[in-house]
Amino acid sequence: MSSYQFHAQTNNLTGSPYSVFGLGVQSNSNLAGFSGFGNTGIAYQGKSLINPYNSAALASIQEKSFLFDIGLNAEVSILTDRSDEEPRITSNFSNVAFGFNANGKWGIGFTLTPATNVGYTLIGLQSDIEGSGETFTSNVIGSGGINEIKFDFGHRIFNRLNLGIAAAYLFGSIDESENIRLIDSSLLINEENVYSGFQLGLGMQYNLTEKFTLGATSKFPSVLKGTQNRNVVKSLNTINSLVEDEEDLNIDDFTFPFQFGVGLSTSYFSNLTLNIDYHRKLWDATNQFDAIGKYTDQSIFGIGGEIVPKKNGFKFWQRINYRIGFSYDTGNLEINDTSIEKYKYSLGLGIPMGKGNSMINISYNFINNGVIQGILIEENTHLFNVNLTLSDVWFLKRQYD
Amino acid sequence: MKLFFYLLVAVFLVGSCNQDENQVPTLEIGNEFTDSNVRIIAIDTFEVALSTFKFDSIITSNPERLLVGQYVDTTFGKVSASSYFEMLSLSYSIESEAVLDSVALILGYDNYFYSDTTQTATLQVHRLLDDVKPDDQFFFNSTEIEFEPFPLSVKTYQPEPIDEDSLHVTLPLSFGENLFNAIRDGDINNDEELLQEFKGFMIKGGENDNASVIGYSPEGSETFLRFFYTVMGEFGDEEFIFDFNINGTLGIRNAFNNISSDFTSTGFEGLVDQEIEIQSEDAGNKAYMQSGVGLATKVTFPSIKRITDIPGTGTVISATLQLHPPRGYYSNLLPIRDSLSINIANQNNDFIGPLLINDQPVFGIINTEGTEFNEEFYEIPVGAYVDAKLSELFEVDDSILIYPVQYSESLDRMVLNGENNSNFAAKLILIYAIYDE
Numbered sequence: 001m002s003s004y005q006f007h008a009q010t011n012n013l014t015g016s017p018y019s020v021f022g023l024g025v026q027s028n029s030n031l032a033g034f035s036g037f038g039n040t041g042i043a044y045q046g047k048s049l050i051n052p053y054n055s056a057a058l059a060s061i062q063e064k065s066f067l068f069d070i071g072l073n074a075e076v077s078i079l080t081d082r083s084d085e086e087p088r089i090t091s092n093f094s095n096v097a098f099g100f101n102a103n104g105k106w107g108i109g110f111t112l113t114p115a116t117n118v119g120y121t122l123i124g125l126q127s128d129i130e131g132s133g134e135t136f137t138s139n140v141i142g143s144g145g146i147n148e149i150k151f152d153f154g155h156r157i158f159n160r161l162n163l164g165i166a167a168a169y170l171f172g173s174i175d176e177s178e179n180i181r182l183i184d185s186s187l188l189i190n191e192e193n194v195y196s197g198f199q200l201g202l203g204m205q206y207n208l209t210e211k212f213t214l215g216a217t218s219k220f221p222s223v224l225k226g227t228q229n230r231n232v233v234k235s236l237n238t239i240n241s242l243v244e245d246e247e248d249l250n251i252d253d254f255t256f257p258f259q260f261g262v263g264l265s266t267s268y269f270s271n272l273t274l275n276i277d278y279h280r281k282l283w284d285a286t287n288q289f290d291a292i293g294k295y296t297d298q299s300i301f302g303i304g305g306e307i308v309p310k311k312n313g314f315k316f317w318q319r320i321n322y323r324i325g326f327s328y329d330t331g332n333l334e335i336n337d338t339s340i341e342k343y344k345y346s347l348g349l350g351i352p353m354g355k356g357n358s359m360i361n362i363s364y365n366f367i368n369n370g371v372i373q374g375i376l377i378e379e380n381t382h383l384f385n386v387n388l389t390l391s392d393v394w395f396l397k398r399q400y401d
Numbered sequence: 402m403k404l405f406f407y408l409l410v411a412v413f414l415v416g417s418c419n420q421d422e423n424q425v426p427t428l429e430i431g432n433e434f435t436d437s438n439v440r441i442i443a444i445d446t447f448e449v450a451l452s453t454f455k456f457d458s459i460i461t462s463n464p465e466r467l468l469v470g471q472y473v474d475t476t477f478g479k480v481s482a483s484s485y486f487e488m489l490s491l492s493y494s495i496e497s498e499a500v501l502d503s504v505a506l507i508l509g510y511d512n513y514f515y516s517d518t519t520q521t522a523t524l525q526v527h528r529l530l531d532d533v534k535p536d537d538q539f540f541f542n543s544t545e546i547e548f549e550p551f552p553l554s555v556k557t558y559q560p561e562p563i564d565e566d567s568l569h570v571t572l573p574l575s576f577g578e579n580l581f582n583a584i585r586d587g588d589i590n591n592d593e594e595l596l597q598e599f600k601g602f603m604i605k606g607g608e609n610d611n612a613s614v615i616g617y618s619p620e621g622s623e624t625f626l627r628f629f630y631t632v633m634g635e636f637g638d639e640e641f642i643f644d645f646n647i648n649g650t651l652g653i654r655n656a657f658n659n660i661s662s663d664f665t666s667t668g669f670e671g672l673v674d675q676e677i678e679i680q681s682e683d684a685g686n687k688a689y690m691q692s693g694v695g696l697a698t699k700v701t702f703p704s705i706k707r708i709t710d711i712p713g714t715g716t717v718i719s720a721t722l723q724l725h726p727p728r729g730y731y732s733n734l735l736p737i738r739d740s741l742s743i744n745i746a747n748q749n750n751d752f753i754g755p756l757l758i759n760d761q762p763v764f765g766i767i768n769t770e771g772t773e774f775n776e777e778f779y780e781i782p783v784g785a786y787v788d789a790k791l792s793e794l795f796e797v798d799d800s801i802l803i804y805p806v807q808y809s810e811s812l813d814r815m816v817l818n819g820e821n822n823s824n825f826a827a828k829l830i831l832i833y834a835i836y837d838e
Binding site for chain 1: 430431432433434435436437438439440441442443444445714716717718719720758759763782784785788832834836837
């Protein structure tokens with residue numbers, strides 16, 4: 001096996017064979033400490049963080065503050081099928097984001113995150129040579145993914161109501177190479193599938209009481225236009241030759257569906273903040289299929305809690321945020337009538353840095369994905385995440401010189 | 402802040418260490434999620450047209466082998482091979498007291514034979530009346546040089562090409578003395594003077610032989626005209642030898658093989674011109690070849706370009722031509738060889754060059770394994786040819802030209818099944834990969 005195949009894998013953000021479907025698996029990337037509490041936060045309002053789930057929350061960022069958020073992920077996955085177990089390890093950039101709120105009434109955010117990730121290495125696929133009793137072996141390697149650049153704008157309409165709008169540009173390429181070997185010949189196909197498209201979203205947060213906030217979000221369907229660059233090389237009777245080198249070939253577009261979410265956030269229990277979220281993505285309507293997989297409506301339930309012993313405590317440990325969360329995701333893929341469900345258990349810490357609101361967020365997630373059934377596989381992933389969330393108050397006139 | 406950067410560095414390090422562990426040898430989980438994106442189809446239904454034609458002539462100059470003999474074949478008719486060659490000496494001095502005892506033509510077997518060596522054969526040695534010089538640049542299998550009609554010597558013998566080293570043909574003493582004495586007496590001092598007296602030999606099988614064709618080596622150490630002589634001295638007689646060899650200047654021997662064939666009452670009577678072909682359908686669904694004589698098999702794939710009718714975008718990744726030599730047309734006496742020479746011919750059936758793969762000539766290799774009834778067949782990798790055919794901008798009327806190896810220096814014959822045989826038919830097996838449907 002040549003080394004370049006593995007080299008391709010090292011740059012991936014996932015090692016999941018499920019990423020062979022569609023545009024890959026949904027990224028585990030996240031901002032701030034959200035991955036510590038089950039990726040909930042539709043109704044969450046933080047003064048010094050960029051809420052990736054609801055653009056309306058940006059209006060609640062502390063007045064005149066500037067936020068910067070950068071994160072890294074590392075994943076250790078154990079893949080299990082009926083007979084084998086394999087580890088996959090990946091690590092990479094999670095996000096970079098900027099946020100700003102000038103006057104406590106409107107805030108903006110600018111976020112770059114991976115939206116989907118592709119990283120599969122399928123070695124030794126056996127297929128029939130039609131018209132003969134023989135088979136051929138191929139290795140298929142996929143990499144790449146879709147990135148999202150999102151611009152959020154949140155506005156406080158009145159004291160209790162925030163509205164937000166998000167505009168995202170989705171772009172990226174999914175590369176797949178297939179290497180077929182026969183006794184005296186081979187075929188190498190490199191396909192670069194380039195996708196891009198826009199997606200608009202809306203957000204709302206409403207403070208029911210001082211301690212209860214309601215949130216709602218929606219995202220409109222987005223069609224990602226796809227084109228393909230393809231390079232085909234063969235070796236025939238040991239003679240290597242270029243079969244094809246084409247650019248901008250037509251391929252099917254990919255549609256992200258309409259989705260909406262509702263959430264509740266409460267600080268009713270003194271120093272505990274509790275989030276409950278529900279997301280629904282209407283994949284059925286996109287009518288998309290992929291090989292043996294079919295896209296189906298997806299629901300995600302999440303609950304997360306955050307405890308700060310004493311927010312303005314003088315002791316360092318009193319200001320640490322302790323987070324815990326859980327989410328259940330029905331998955332958007334049905335293979336052989338079985339949904340690829342996902343359970344996620346989160347633990348996280350927010351460690352304050354200095355006197356301001358800057359924080360290092362560390363989280364650990366245990367993710368159970370899929371099921372060992374028929375051809376399906378189970379993935380147990382340990383996800384480690386570090387996010388640096390820097391917060392600085394600008395335009396603050398110094399009292400003393 | 403410092404803490405953060407340490408963490409950052411740590412994560413990167415963890416990340417980069419772990420990346421090595423990606424190189425786990427088994428990556429098979431999830432393999433069932435997807436099939437290959439490529440459909441690979443084996444197709445053996447494209448037409449394979451075989452025909453037989455005869456080269457007007459084959460160059461037989463400077464042979465590696467002298468072919469002599471004659472056999473009659475039920476399929477191919479009567480085949481005769483004769484060799485013409487010039488013989489010279491390395492020196493032209495013999496002691497004046499020398500006396501010739503005998504002279505003989507020693508022909509060294511080179512192990513090649515075809516047809517029945519148990520049959521008694523005749524070998525006739527004729528003196529040439531003209532120089533062994535080509536009219537043009539080359540000698541051909543059809544070239545003839547005038548020779549004395551009455552043979553200098555006729556030997557009836559049982560060829561032993563494997564068990565014996567050489568064949569000894571005694572020549573008349575008078576013939577030997579003429580040359581020997583002239584050299585001894587200083588009348589012949591060099592090649593030119595020898596060639597005035599002695600132009601060379603033509604050796605052939607008997608007119609009515611039905612025996613075998615035997616290969617003799619033209620090497621000076623194997624084949625020579627040997628003069629055995631005695632020098633009378635004070636202390637008794639001493640015996641010596643003096644040789645002529647089939648020498649040539651700059652390693653090119655003035656020698657060639659004439660190979661003729663009598664196609665009377667065979668299927669090849671009509672092959673009077675190179676451009677005339679007999680399709681396999683008109684020849685018992687068979688194609689024929691015979692080295693030396695110049696019979697060759699031509700193969701074309703008339704419908705190959707229809708492969709583009711297969712829906713989707715694809716490419717040929719393997720093409721193998723399978724040719725079966727039918728049982729009953731070869732035997733221990735009339736063997737087939739392990740390989741076939743594969744070449745390209747133009748529309749006039751002229752030889753263009755060998756079929757090459759990476760500058761190396763392609764051969765058809767016999768496959769004796771895995772076949773039911775142990776039926777042998779030749780496998781010829783024709784991928785490069787098919788690929789070129791499919792990508793040619795203009796229709797090129799070329800073809801694959803097949804004949805036995807050592808084509809100009811043997812008398813092998815072979816029959817191949819055409820494509821219309823119910824069993825063991827000629828087949829083109831294409832492996833076609835569709836990568837975009």
